Amino acid sequence: MTTVSNRRKSISVVIPNYNGRHLLEQNLPSVYAALNNAKTDFEIIITDDCSKDSSVAFIRQNYPLVRLIINDQNQGFSASCNRGIEIAEKDLVLLLNTDIELNKDFFESQFKYFEHPDTFGVMSKIIGAKNGETQDTARFLKYSGFKIKANIFYHLENEDFLTPTAYLSGANALIDTKKLKDIGGFDEIFSPFYCEDFELGLRAWRLGWKCYYDPKSYCIHDHSSTTKNYRTRNWVKAIFFRNRLFVHAIHLSKIRLVFWFLQVAFIDMLFMWIGLKFYYYKSFGMFLNNLKHARHSRKKMKELMARHNSMISIDDIINKMTKMLEGQTIIFRRN
Incomplete structure (x- = not known):
């Protein structure tokens, strides 16, 4: 071309x-x-x-x-x-x-x-x-x-x-x-x-x-x-929060995963109820209904990391980004 x-x-x-x-x-x-x-x-x-x-x-x-x-x-x-x-x-x-x-x-x-x-x-x-x-x-x-x-x-x-x-x-x-x-x-x-x-x-x-x-x-x-x-605003919000849950289910370490689930199931659900954000309950329900698929994605991630001989965690990514930015003047805003 x-x-x-x-x-x-x-x-x-x-x-x-x-x-x-x-x-x-x-x-x-x-x-x-x-x-x-x-x-x-x-x-x-x-x-x-x-x-x-x-x-x-x-x-x-x-x-x-x-x-x-x-x-x-x-x-x-x-x-x-x-x-x-x-x-x-x-x-x-x-x-x-x-x-x-x-x-x-x-x-x-x-x-x-x-x-x-x-x-x-x-x-x-x-x-x-x-x-x-x-x-x-x-x-x-x-x-x-x-x-x-x-x-x-x-x-x-x-x-x-x-x-x-x-x-x-x-x-x-x-x-x-x-x-x-x-x-x-x-x-x-x-x-x-x-x-x-x-x-x-x-x-x-x-x-x-x-x-x-x-x-x-x-x-x-x-x-x-x-x-x-696509459909209604609350439906879009429900999909967004369902997918946020998927991200954690795939990438958190086993120990963090347990405490994350407790944080979501008790603290987040309570605050969402108080805030009348009932679409979050739909998100959580959709997440639970698709746990089998989330476990499959987590397994695939584990296999991919094994193939690449990598053991990098979320903590490691945070540390790597912090180290890369050493000595730089960071402006914490979009503009």
Whole structure:
């Protein structure tokens, strides 16, 4: 499609789509502009997740070179991304939401991260489309009681320093293709959406790879445009908290897992009741009903770590990120 650069890795853009014709029409031109500006070989793969709008017809008519996958039933974000990852042929995979508009120079400052053999991937700054607020930057990992948290946003005064982040946003994540396929892509237990990117990042760190945030690159995000296609607000919240529970069931050590469950079952459930957040009880019920699948994911993680001769824990990731940031001026806010 473009002249291949000897210096730059090729890119497969993988885009999951569900009823996003208007978003594709709005944002695909920016994706092509950024790819052409990067002066490297590329392909675009779109997985249509059984859309009810005219997405498929739009793609076929306006973008015939796109590699189009059509799900015969709605499978959710993780599964749709994985179908695209499976057929990706380039050096890097850019996982991209339909509601993301890329800056023309989006890739320019990101190639350098892949000069390091232990780089899993890198994400850019995410800026809101409505008022220009910074929505996502680097995230630091910590414990809150026995719960894993990655809600501390930060960036560094020195923008040339390689900034570690707990995970890469699923909205825009440029990832080493071989590593992404080796790790198995997203865990489909998280379908239809939420927390699959968080869990993928933890998996990568625990295998000895690194995730980075690039402050010099940015994209524009029309927040929640994709999830508006799904049911009610409380249903979406229930899915989010169910998936948060899955993350812990997969990645906590055995001892922490016991105390985490007690914290959730007694303290969290009480506070959710007091706060009238009854959707959390639905989350907990869905989690318990899928414990078999969570145990399977935990077993797969154990096997993956054995194959990579790794014994890295969540505690080790926190310590590694802390050590990487030694001597840097950290600014604990998004902007």
